[in-house]
Amino acid sequence: MQDFEVNFDGLVGPTHNYAGLSFGNVASLSNAKASSSPKSAAKQGLRKMKALHDMGMQQGVLAPQERPDVAALRRIGFGGSDHEVLSKAAEQAPAIFRACCSASSMWTANAATVSPGSDTADGRVHFTPANLTNKFHRSLEPGVTGNILRAMFNNSRYFKHHQHLPDNEHFGDEGAANHTRLCGNYGKAGVEVFVYGRYAFDSSKPAPVRFPARQTFEASQAVARLHGLSDENTVFIQQNPEVIDQGVFHNDVIAVGNQNVLFYHQQAFTDTATKCREIEQKLGHDMHFIEVPDSAVSVQDAVNTYLFNTQLITLPSGDMIIIAPSECEEHPGVAAYLKELTQSNTPIKDVRYFDVKQSMRNGGGPACLRLRVALDEQELAAVNPHCLMDETLFERLNLWVDKHYRDELAVDDLRDPQLLNESRAALDELTQLMHLGSVYPFQQN
Ligand SMILES: N=C(N)NCCC[C@H](NC(=O)CCC(=O)O)C(=O)O
Numbered sequence: 007m008q009d010f011e012v013n014f015d016g017l018v019g020p021t022h023n024y025a026g027l028s029f030g031n032v033a034s035l036s037n038a039k040a041s042s043s044p045k046s047a048a049k050q051g052l053r054k055m056k057a058l059h060d061m062g063m064q065q066g067v068l069a070p071q072e073r074p075d076v077a078a079l080r081r082i083g084f085g086g087s088d089h090e091v092l093s094k095a096a097e098q099a100p101a102i103f104r105a106c107c108s109a110s111s112m113w114t115a116n117a118a119t120v121s122p123g124s125d126t127a128d129g130r131v132h133f134t135p136a137n138l139t140n141k142f143h144r145s146l147e148p149g150v151t152g153n154i155l156r157a158m159f160n161n162s163r164y165f166k167h168h169q170h171l172p173d174n175e176h177f178g179d180e181g182a183a184n185h186t187r188l189c190g191n192y193g194k195a196g197v198e199v200f201v202y203g204r205y206a207f208d209s210s211k212p213a214p215v216r217f218p219a220r221q222t223f224e225a226s227q228a229v230a231r232l233h234g235l236s237d238e239n240t241v242f243i244q245q246n247p248e249v250i251d252q253g254v255f256h257n258d259v260i261a262v263g264n265q266n267v268l269f270y271h272q273q274a275f276t277d278t279a280t281k282c283r284e285i286e287q288k289l290g291h292d293m294h295f296i297e298v299p300d301s302a303v304s305v306q307d308a309v310n311t312y313l314f315n316t317q318l319i320t321l322p323s324g325d326m327i328i329i330a331p332s333e334c335e336e337h338p339g340v341a342a343y344l345k346e347l348t349q350s351n352t353p354i355k356d357v358r359y360f361d362v363k364q365s366m367r368n369g370g371g372p373a374c375l376r377l378r379v380a381l382d383e384q385e386l387a388a389v390n391p392h393c394l395m396d397e398t399l400f401e402r403l404n405l406w407v408d409k410h411y412r413d414e415l416a417v418d419d420l421r422d423p424q425l426l427n428e429s430r431a432a433l434d435e436l437t438q439l440m441h442l443g444s445v446y447p448f449q450q451n
Pocket residue numbers: 023024025026027028031034035108110113115116141144183256258259368369370371373374
């Protein structure tokens with residue numbers, strides 16, 4: 007039986023914009039109010055998906071969410087017709103209105119935490135949508151994320167879907183952005199590494215002081231419990247609070263793992279040496295720990311280039327390569343480091359650079375854009391096939407983007423009532439194209 011790690015990339019939604027919504031995420035704040043291009047954002051994402059498909063990888067697509075989120079605005083007291091809801095909110099509460107327009111579901115590393123069947127007690131693949139409580143605009147995502155995941159992984163013999171954790175900062179959960187699975191090969195039991203930023207129920211423990219720690223220890227433990235993971239196949243590591251305060255708002259901004267490789271910055275974790283030993287001992291075989299020292303790449307350069315928000319993938323040949331944003335190539339120091347890395351004695355043999363600048367300007371690199379799901383052949387055959395990338399889907403989605411997306415969107419354009427109609431028309435067509443059924447609130451009324 008063959009085993010795969012499938013990347014499910016978020017399709018960028020028609021309202022992609024720069025509203026400066028994410029305190030603690032340097033790029034989001036520094037590009038606030040710039041003009042965006044939803045069309046090129048979606049196409050940059052599609053090109054990355056297609057390139058991985060062409061490399062022989064299994065590649066999936068995760069549909070975007072309904073925005074503007076009229077239901078959320080109704081819930082906080084704006085009434086009338088849908089267009090009245092939007093115009094009142096834009097007038098009376100512009101910041102809240104903008105938050106309800108965000109296309110942030112594109113960063114599917116934050117959609118959910120996924121544990122493959124070889125790690126879980128009941129042998130099924132477990133999914134828990136992330137509650138994303140730390141940012142209001144992102145806390146709107148988990149309900150529809152759950153609908154979409156159930157429409158894609160719709161077979162209870164292989165897939166188990168959990169409700170997201172309680173909507174409270176004590177259980178702040180950011181999904182796979184703080185979760186890495188290490189293993190021999192994808193089908194063998196692995197070790198799931200959960201990285202958290204703070205303890206919610208113990209204020210004596212270290213925590214960042216400037217920027218928020220979005221993931222709590224208690225949330226990570228809850229997800230591991232729900233998924234039926236054991237002590238033997240989990241490792242919990244606290245993120246270094248000092249790097250959170252330097253703009254590392256998720257672990258995937260400072261570390262990435264794949265199979266027997268963990269690639270991370272020297273300052274990423276607290277207690278690094280002990281935790282690396284624990285990983286190796288629980289995994290039962292040797293790991294390649296690739297620690298990048300400050301002297302090679304500073305935390306600041308890592309945050310600016312997203313050196314660690316890269317995808318570390320294993321090609322069908324067995325070689326590992328890094329999928330990096332073009333910002334890494336444009337930075338002489340980081341580019342030189344990556345070149346040297348591929349020539350040293352590690353499983354990583356090559357680097358491919360991708361232009362995902364539309365996403366990067368909101369703090370989302372290649373790794374943010376994908377949710378990894380390790381599947382065996384049978385499980386893969388049970389996935390909704392209309393969500394898997396191939397020539398036909400690539401062509402269809404490009405035509406769909408051309409038909410529905412704007413070339414340019416300024417933050418002020420979010421007030422245009424036409425945007426709601428355009429967005430709903432696009433998503434309605436998309437659910438047919440991807441055979442998702444009625445996953446959006448506007449389709450359920
Ligand atoms: N590292 C991972 N896995 N994901 C990146 C998420 C970026 C996202 N940015 C935003 O939500 C900005 C939206 C705005 O400002 O318009 C966030 O901060 O949650």
